[in-house]
Amino acid sequence: MFPGATADREAASYVVVGAPLDVTTTFQPGTRFGPDRVRRFAESYDNYDHRTDQQFTELGVHDAGDVRAWDDVPEYCDYLGGQLRDVVWDGAVPLLLGGEHTVTAPAVEAANPDVFVCLDAHLDLREEYDGNAWSHACVTHRTLQTADEAIILGARTGSADEWARAEADDVTVVGPESVDDWLADPPTFGGRSAYLSVDIDAADPGFAPGTGTMEPFGLSPRQMRDVVRTVASACVGFDLVEVNDRDDGQAAALGGKLLREFVFSHSALDS
Template sequence: MFPGANAAREDADFVIVGAPLDVSTSFQPGTRFGPDRIRRFARSFEDYDHHTDSRFTDLAVHDHGDIGAWDDARDYLDYLSGVLADVHREDAVPILLGGEHTVTVAGVEAVEPDVFVTVDAHLDLRESYAGNEWSHATVTRHALDVADRAVILGARAGSEAEWERATAGDVTVVPPPAVGDWEPDFGEESVYLSVDIDAADPAFAPGTGTKEPFGLDSRTMRTVLTRVAPAMDGFDVVEVNDQDDGQAATLAAKLLRRAVFDHADR
């Protein structure tokens, strides 16, 4: 159980679901261990948050546990989306713990947002990667099958075709140096927020599958959460693996808590 997620399901305003999918990681696997590591490295955190003057244990968070993954990614996403859609229909915020970034597709399909906001080192706008249309490198393209537009914060890597796709009117890319000054303008739009931990510079989160230097620092990522979380209808943090001493999982767990605190305090 995620520390402090002590609410009963019927009383929950936030429901955590683990999704340890690890089938398309293209460089350094291990995201199957992400949900457990995020929960474990959250154990040392204080319950109280002085920024919002609230306690995590008072915010009606429930941990559903993990949905064990299998090899057929599309079949798994269909099942996972159904679980998350039930949470959304119950007027709670689904919080997804990856797992590879592919699991985000299930979250977006469940929530059906107007805007997909992703904090990511990569554009993830490929049609397929290594012949796989459900690769972790295709997530934002799939999200745009549901959402009207995508905002990619911190991107610094992509193929030539992806950068060309990113010039279309339904995609906004905010490079790492500009993320701290970015201000969202959602109006009445619904929002899904996805955090790929590789958006962080590897100095802050080395335990991830596809590292990209020159990324975001942890404070900037916290700022993004504070600005976007009040508007979010769904949230995930993904691509944490077991290839470090807990830095990536600790950052992911802290960002999850930031999202809950700031959404509850909106």
């Protein structure tokens, strides 16, 4: 159980769902361990948040456990999407713990946002990778089948075709060197809903080495925290993906903290 996620499912405002998919990782596998690892390394965090004057255990968070993964990625994503759709239909906000980034696609379909906001080192705008349209390298492309717009924060690598695709009006790329400027004057969603996906590799690997495809020159944890705080108010869903077991807990600790920051910031709207 995610620490502090003590609410009953029927009364929950937020529902944690683990999705330990680890099929298309392209360098260092291990995302199957991500959900439990994030839960484990969040155990040391205090229940109380001074900034928002809230107790995590009072915010209606329920942990529904993991949706066990299997090798048929389209079939698994279809089933996972159904589980997340139930969360949305019950009036709760899904908090998805990956697993590889592929699991974001069914979550976005379930939440049905207007804007997809992503913290990610990679553009993930490929139509396929190694012949696989369900690769984690295709997830932003796939989310644009649901959302009208994608904002990718921290991206610093991609293929020539991906960079060309990113020039379209429905994609905004904010490189690591420009994230502080974006935070100083963030977009107003104007009543449009957003979904926030945090790929832990958006962080510089010096801060979060436990991920499959590390990319240097990334974001600091504080920048990622500030993005989460800024976007949370518009969000109808959140995920944290691409944490694996190949470090001493740095990536999982950061991921768990960002999930909590999302809940505290989103809950503060109603307090």
